Amino acid sequence: MLKGLIRKIIPFSSVDGPGNRTSIFFQGCNFDCLYCHNPETINLCKKCGTCAFVCPYDAVEFLGDHVKWHEEKCMDCGLCLKNCKNNCGPRTKYMSVGEILKEILKYKPFISGITVSGGECTLQKNFLVDLFEKVKKLNLSIYVDTNGSTDFSKNKELTDLMDYAMLDIKSFDKDEHKMLTGMDNSIVLKNARYLASINKLYEVRTVIVPDLLDNDKNVDEISKLIASLDSNIRYKLIKYRPMGVRENKIKSLSPSNDYMENLKDICIHNGLSNIIIL
Numbered sequence: 001m002l003k004g005l006i007r008k009i010i011p012f013s014s015v016d017g018p019g020n021r022t023s024i025f026f027q028g029c030n031f032d033c034l035y036c037h038n039p040e041t042i043n044l045c046k047k048c049g050t051c052a053f054v055c056p057y058d059a060v061e062f063l064g065d066h067v068k069w070h071e072e073k074c075m076d077c078g079l080c081l082k083n084c085k086n087n088c089g090p091r092t093k094y095m096s097v098g099e100i101l102k103e104i105l106k107y108k109p110f111i112s113g114i115t116v117s118g119g120e121c122t123l124q125k126n127f128l129v130d131l132f133e134k135v136k137k138l139n140l141s142i143y144v145d146t147n148g149s150t151d152f153s154k155n156k157e158l159t160d161l162m163d164y165a166m167l168d169i170k171s172f173d174k175d176e177h178k179m180l181t182g183m184d185n186s187i188v189l190k191n192a193r194y195l196a197s198i199n200k201l202y203e204v205r206t207v208i209v210p211d212l213l214d215n216d217k218n219v220d221e222i223s224k225l226i227a228s229l230d231s232n233i234r235y236k237l238i239k240y241r242p243m244g245v246r247e248n249k250i251k252s253l254s255p256s257n258d259y260m261e262n263l264k265d266i267c268i269h270n271g272l273s274n275i276i277i278l
């Protein structure tokens with residue numbers, strides 16, 4: 001049976017799409033963004049067993065070829081992650097669709113839908129298809145929070161089942177995108193155009209980092225792209241915040257409110273009407 005590798009499930013979230021949603025975070029990402037504020041969701045466990053020896057609460061078991069995390073014993077002390085040379089820690093779980101549905105059903109009366117996020121959830125696209133087929137039957141909406149590296153036009157089953165995508169365009173410039181994430185942005189931009197053409201692009205997001213990116217140029221180009229697709233698509237400008245980032249990868253201050261407002265003005269000038277600063 002296909003299982004998904006899950007980092008965590010947040011029962012109620014009001015920041016991962018419209019309304020109150022259950023958010024499911026998948027482990028593993030193919031980007032390595034310099035400003036990632038959840039870097040422990042990037043790598044997959046290398047099964048070295050170190051965490052099992054450092055956990056003071058016996059919440060991690062080393063079984064020779066893998067480690068097992070016992071959630072009920074975990075005291076959230078953070079020692080396992082601190083000692084993990086792979087920077088992932090053991091706190092993930094393989095879950096079946098049935099197990100995730102059981103969680104969703106607990107919250108169903110209070111939510112309008114689910115959001116799948118990560119890590120990069122579309123790396124587990126076959127599992128998502130199985131999950132979405134079942135969630136559809138519950139009459140819940142499905143939003144996909146993605147870095148845009150999976151070509152949605154070539155994954156029709158997934159794209160047909162989801163309601164909307166929330167897409168990161170981290171940089172319009174391919175070299176800057178590569179410097180920031182380690183990957184090319186050609187599929188990301190292709191996805192923006194494709195998802196808008198089938199009316200499934202709910203939101204585009206860009207993180208604003210003053211000392212790393214050419215933000216004026218970037219926001220200018222991305223907002224022009226969105227305006228050319230559908231000026232009502234929401235564009236979220238997210239302030240870089242240094243919490244949780246890897247300090248050896250990035251050194252930047254958070255942008256000021258004025259700095260963000262200037263970027264918003266660029267978007268308005270380019271014809272966008274639905275702009276959020278976060």
Ligand code: SF4
Binds near residue numbers: 060069080081
């Ligand atoms: S956070 Fe890690 S080290 Fe701490 S109790 Fe939980 S599993 Fe053990």
Ligand code: SF4
Binds near residue numbers: 045048050083088
């Ligand atoms: S979580 Fe990290 S420390 Fe623990 S077994 Fe995996 S790679 Fe090793």
